[in-house]
Amino acid sequence: MDHREYFELTARIWLWKPAAKPQASGWHFLTIDGQTAAEIRFAALGRTGGFGSIKVAARIGDTRWTTSIFPQRDSGGFILPIKAEVRKAEGIGEGDEVTVELGV
Known part of the structure; x- marks a missing residue:
């Protein structure tokens, strides 16, 4: 059974x-900040990993994957790495605005 709490941004x-x-070539990310970051931090209490990372199930469009989000000092929130296979499958890249669903 799925006991995750879901967030969309x-x-x-x-x-x-x-x-x-x-x-x-670098790494592609998106920033999770503001109220969403605060709610994710609360939902993950007691379940953080190394460097304050949080395991998540992510979805952009029809593409789903599991990864971790990592604290970002500048925003006070988190960053989500966007894998090359996800970018390719969804036809997205640097500068594109995307909607992501995260299960924490």
Whole structure:
């Protein structure tokens, strides 16, 4: 049985590249902040992993996957990594605004 609490948000995908290797392909993320981040933090009390990560089930469009979200110091919220296979399947990329459903 699924005991997850679900959250839906819309955010823009952004690209992070390591400063030491600007030619690297980098990682795609979206930021979870504000009230949604606070509610996720509450829902995950006692269930955080290393670095404050939280395991989630994620869905964008028809694509579902499991991953973790990680605390983001700048926003006070979290960042969600968006895998290449998800971006390809949904035809999305850097700068696109997407709606994501997260099960915590």
